[in-house]
Amino acid sequence: MDYQKKIRNFSIIAHIDHGKSTLADRMIEITKTISERELVDQVLDSMDLERERGITIKSHPIRMEYKSKDGEIYIFNLIDTPGHVDFSYEVSRSLAACEGAILVVDASQGIEAQTFSTLYQALENDLAIIPVLNKIDLPSARVEELSEELSDLLGVFPEEVIKVSAKMGIGIEDLMEAIVREIPAPEGDENAPVRALIFDSFYDKYRGVVVYVRMKEGTLKIGDKIKFFATGKEFEIEELGYIKLGRYPQKQLKAGEIGYIIANIKEIRDARVGDTITTVENPAKEPLPGYKEVKPMVYCGIFPAEGSNYEDLKEALERLSLNDSSIVYEPEVSDALGHGFRAGFLGLLHMEIVQERLYREFGVNIITTVPSVKYKVIMKDGEERFISNPSELPQPGTFEKIEEPFVRGIIITPNNYMSPIIKLAQDRRGEYISTSTIDVNTVELTFEFPLGEIILDFFDKLKSVSSGYASMDYEFIGYREGDLVKLDILINGQKVDAFSVIIHRKRAYYMARAIVDKLKEVIPRQLFEVVIQAAIGNKIIARSSIKPMRKDVLAKCYGGDVTRKKKLLEKQKEGKKRMKMIGKVEVPQEAFLAVLKIDQVGG
Amino acid sequence: MNVGLYIHFPFCLSKCFYCKFFSVRFKDALYSKYIEKLISDIKLLNQLPEFEEYKIDTVYFGGGTPSLIDIRDLDRILNEIFRYKNTQIKEITLEVNPKTVEDFRLYKEIGITRISLGIQNFNDNVLKFLGRVHSKEDNIKTLELLSREYDNFSIDIIYNIPGFNNKKLVDDAIFYIKKFKIPHASFYELTIEEGTKFYKDNIKIDEEEFDYLYDYIDMKLRELGFIHYEVSNYGERGYFSIHNIKYWRREYYIGLGPASHSFFKERRFYYSYDFNDFFTNSILDKFKSSNKLNKEEIREEEIFLGLRFYEGIDISLVKKEYISFLEKEGFIYIEKNKIKPTIKGWKLFNSLVYYLI
Incomplete structure (x- = not known):
């Protein structure tokens, strides 16, 4: 299997702004993979949103041919990885498709805590790591010091740390040679039954689902009947090949290679990240390890807002879910907000991304309700119900207990931020498990959290108490009983389902106060007094009121000039469009958003 | 069928600090041109088939300060109106600023039936604050002269002035209403309009004070037998402004002069806030370039005016x-x-x- 000796499969691990994309661009340039004319800055990040947020959401593999100093031509497959905790499973699958990873560190900043979690995943996957210091041309670069640090961390000699400036094009060849030298060639029998790892897939409106695979064993050819282990579905390969900037069709893909497959797959759910492809004719006995079904962790109601309607929203969600298999949704009716959907997301960032995509790509304006997790309610008769919409929680007394999802959260942080982080975690009912030291400056803290406590603003808080240094990764560990109550909000006596939250009893009083005060702030004064109450069951636990308007009249209608009154009326009508009528009270759409942004940590 | 005539006189001696209406400092050349255009429009009205079946029954001279119109010009204007064959006058109102008029007999002689006097307040500090050019003494003197000649007249009062004892100011106004047997009054709360001096000075209005004063004025004037017949207007029965009521009841009126508004045959049209539009376009041009209101617009107007x-x-x-x-x-x-x-x-x-x- 000589061809495998010339293949290098790797990804780049880097903190935001440490130069991952620029470095990738240089590699593409030096290997003449695409002409300079095609090389727009940072070709790998293609979605607008990704560029704006500086994070990679979807992976894009790219195949390059590099002529080494030894005279041989090597195939480099660079696999990009998403950079956010919501997508950590996708990261792990991308890494599983590689034999090596380039760890890029900004020579002025040093290695950031967030980078560790991806680095650990790479080490767990037994990848060869090539440490790279980038931006060495900057006056603030601390090349020697950081080389020492990296050598300690990875057990290499300081000289083995590659020094580059992706921007200036310095040291790129050294890096290319290191890839050839340090990253192992893939192994795997091209004649064995096929096992191909899906590390990404997307929906192409002309071709259906395009699947990105790493061939672990065997060979796939056009016309092969293939089978997906997780779903059991079968398809016939129409086209396969390599990915450069575009698709390059080939006759076959062999063990060790990376490429794409098109097989008339209609739904992205049929080609799940982490699943294994084999052939119908000569199936492998077992799938590759590591497949997990990705389950939504965060749910919220999505309702059409000003200028949008239910049908538009429905169509947009249908189209969006064609290329995002992780979003789930079903119809929901709210008293306050009308017809809409309850949707599940991987995390809060994923939720925000979906919201923004709905608006940008489909022009649909939405209101979302307070995010919630999925609770398990055990009824008196032993029946188990899963509830992701707080307004569906059965009346107190009708059920035995409620259980909430728990996660194990692993926080990596510089050690001087330990105490504010522990305080934050405890405020969120986090149970401290352990601390372990990563290096002189960095520790790893393990907690167990109720998921509901961290979905809303925990990550922002974590960043703010650690000056942006700490990062957290979490995984679901099961359901546990909790003293949970449903907090309802009533406006002039009418319950507003969209504001209901399920919350721990201890935190309910604080939240109740925060919500009624916030609503008092954002609901404008009306003709009459507006009373806002927060209640658990029938018990009112917080109250605020909005005094009625005292004056709202134009004194004069001088000389029969009615234009001002008409303008006023038009302005009022315009304003009403952004309002939701709850009973007789006009509640601005912003109110729903404002409740989401309430500071979760009480004083 | 009846139609009102509103004449906007856009000249003042000086600009009050709260005023947003169209007015400029009095200038002779502009004044003459204005009077001639006004008369030519009235002549036009007299000749047009569009207006044939309508009779002018009310005239209202507003401003600005229409009491600055030379009495001879006012006479010419009224004669031009009276020449309108079908005229059946019920009311001709002239807005008057205290200090600008000494002899109300002349107005009576040329046919003005009603005077609206811009008193605004009976406190010298308030008048100064508002940028008015007259004093409390001017107000009282003018009321003495006016009440001798007219029994149908009205005063304008501005209330809710920041930094003053407003209840006391209202009490003063009520005192003089009783004293001079004034049968009609308009009480306007001070409103801060964009583009005025008060707006620039960032003067703020107390809404709770308004709430209180509005009730108080209503109570006091009812005690005197007044009817609160519109948001800001009070009158004894028989002394309501016939012309102004047209606005609320959506009866037709023609407006002449810069920034005047017309409502005729379910069309609304107006001159813009400058002289040029008025000087270059006849009232017929304005009428012809307007559109009929649609059903929904009419319904909305009926509600927000009628209420x-x-x-x-x-x-x-x-x-x-x-x-x-x-x-x-x-x-x-x-x-x-x-x-x-x-x-x-x-x-x-x-x-x-x-x-x-």
């Missing part, structure tokens, strides 16, 4: 959803098939209207 008037509007005009709620909360009351505003409803008029439209 300013104490007689209210037909219940069939409004959205039914909130009627009983608004009645229960005391914003409106229902009599026969009419929805009528309450004092509370008038104070929150804009929001009230929106619930009904």
